Amino acid sequence: MTLLALVIGACTQQGGGTTSGTSSDQADPNGELTTNMSAEPDTIDPQVESFVSEIGVTMRVFEPLMTADVKTGKVIPAAAKDQPKISSDGKTYTYTLRDGLTYSDGKAVTANDFKYGWQRLCDPATAGDYAFTGYIVVGCEAWNTMDPKKDDPAKQAAAKTAFLNSIKVSGNDISFTLTDPAPYFNAIASIWVGAPAREDMVTKGGSSWTEPATFIGNGPFILSEWKHNEKMVFTRNPKYRNPAKLAKWTQVMINEGAVAFAAYRNSELDVFGVAAEDLRTIDSDADLKKQVAEGPQGCSFYMGFNTTKAPFTDKNVRIAFAKSFDRVAYINDVQKIGKPSTSFISEGLPGFDGGDTFQKYDVTAAKAALAQASPEAQAALTNVKLSYNATARNKTRLEWFQGQWKTNLGVNVQLDPVDSTTYSQLLKKADTTPQSYYIGWCPDYYDQQDWLTTVFDSKSTISHTGWKNDQFDTLVRGADKEADPKKRDDMYQQASRLLSQDAPVGFVYYGTTKLLVKPYVKNYYITALGFEVADFTDVFVTKKS
Known part of the structure; x- marks a missing residue:
């Protein structure tokens, strides 16, 4: 599948595709860009993080082995000099680093630095949100899965050694031995989980190693300043192999x-990321209308139900909640930007299933499902709380859902606004995940595995709905290693429909990106991922008039 990116160039793009600007577009060598990251990130540790704003910081500062092409979505070399050599059984991937790579302070980047990144990912003491992605090694x-505080130290040491022996380094080569063939592994090599965190800097900085003095990377930017809860300032890394066109990129935190x-x-x-509340002002301003840019987002938004907490322990309650709000009305009347969804994987991405309509709006079916709920679940309906990231605009949106459930199910849902940083912290641990919550999933790479297995496999370290379905697990784990593309797609589709029918989440809408971009900003890519290396190296500004 070809995935088109939008480039903000000399004029506003009127559809998909790219605009490269004109020959007169000259980058200001001292150019500065200011964008909004909304809130203070909970962490920017590449082996711990999981939220979009956190990942965006890491991918400015570190370069992984591979990256995604902004125009095709295909995995292409980044710190690696070429595509990996794959063994005939599909279980060994060998990458060769480019010659002459250095960190921003001049220290050489080695294959052992990447091995250390993977060591941190799989170390139980790191407690990384994305550790699950490494389980294929x-x-x-x-x-x-060991408990660093309770398990026998000798057994932990043996497990660590066994893991490290599966990643071999020889000169500029690093080889990974996998448990099974994994058609998606090259894509995992393109994301932040294996970023070459510096062992000397992690040791020196300890729990504060992500502060600018020790957050030393091999990517296009240097984190020069972090004024907590206010802004992060990134400056061009002159030692990067393909220096960024921007001299400085500031990200402010306006919630x-x-x-x-x-x-x-x-x-x-x-x-600026446009929301429904801004449309009337933009439409009435000729200059602002010229600055609008639209493109793919890839994110899928949903209501999460904690299946370990009543009433959402009962499948019938989950189905009732998922089928009792009018997604089309929500988009038309409230959200205004995006498309209604009744399945997980976003439209336009591999695995999208437009035929999955089990969760479609149906008040009669919703009431019938609720009537079948157990007495215990029925009793718990008097104390349902929905947590969300506390902003004025989110409050308006969640009040709409609150009204739908009151009108259609007779259930009074209490809204629980939580500040952004705390909210992300709550969702990262199973024991603090709220009873129900509003969130979105954005792709890390273009493969169904990233959606279905990564988020909903019962072993996943990322999703905390508490949901476990043995049939789903069997399907996705089989699809993960299936070499035949058609069989693989079929297995993922079956799993996706099981997910819809068991309803650990209620799907709401697929996001669409709508931005305002100043006319002097060029090569600002809009893709479903948003963290390809070119996103950071290619963007530039002309002299501001």
Whole structure:
């Protein structure tokens, strides 16, 4: 599948595709860009993080072995010099680093640095959100699932050794031995989980190693300043193999959309993410209308139900909640940007299933499902709480859902606004995951495995619905290693439909990106991923008039 990116060039793009600008577009060598990351990240540790804003920091500062092409979505070399050599059984991937790579302080980047990144990913003491993605490497799961405080130290040491023996380094080569063939492994090599964190810097900085003094990377930017809860400042890394066109990129932390919109209009931001509340103002302003850019987002938004907490322990309650809100009305009347969804994988991406309509709006079916709920679940309906990231705009959206459930099910849902950083912290641990919550999943790479296995396999370290379905697990694990593309797609589709029918989440909508971009900003790519290396190296600004 070809995945098109949108490039903000000399004019506003009117559809999909790219615009490269004109020959007169010259990058200002001292150019600065200011964008909004909304809130203070919970962490920027590449082997711990999982939220989009966290990942965006890491991918500016570190370069993985591979990356995705912004135009095709295909995995292409980054720190690696070429595609990996894959053994005939599909279980060994060998990457060769480019010659002459260095960190921003001049220290050489070695294959052992990448091995250390993977060691941190699988180390149970790291407690990384994405540790599950490493389980395909021999020994990672056995080591990662140990309890560093309770398990026998000798057994932990043996498990660590077994894992490290499955990643071999020879000169510029690093080889990974996998438990099974994994058609998606090259894509995992393109994301942040194996970023070459510096062992000397992690040791020196300890729990604060992600502060600028020790957050030393091999990517296009240097984290030069972090004024907590206010901004992060990134400056060009002159030692990077393909220096960024921007001299400086500042990310501010403005949580309220209305405040960010005002900042854009006051030229304090160069890019702004448009929401429904902004459309009338934009449509009535000829200059703002010219600055609108649209493109793919790839994210799928949903209501999460904690299946370990009543009433959502009962499948009938989950189905009732999922089928009792009008997604089309939500998009038309409230969200306005995006498309209604009744399945997980976003439209336009591999595995999208437009024929899966089990969760479609059907009040009669929703009431019938609720009537079949157990007496215990029925009793728990009097105390349902929905947690969300506390902003004024989110409050408006969640009040709409609250009204739908009251009208259609007779259930009074209490809204629980939580500040952004705390909210992300709550969702990262199974024992703190709220009873129900509103969140979205955005792709890490273009493969169904990243959606179905990574998020909903019962062994996953990422999703905390508490849901376990043996048939689903069998299907996705089989598809993960299936070499035949058609069989693989069929197995993932079966799993996806089981997910819809068991309803650990209620699907809401597929996101679409709508931005305002200042005319002097060029090569600002809009893709479903948003963290390809070219996103950071190619963007530039012309001289501001």
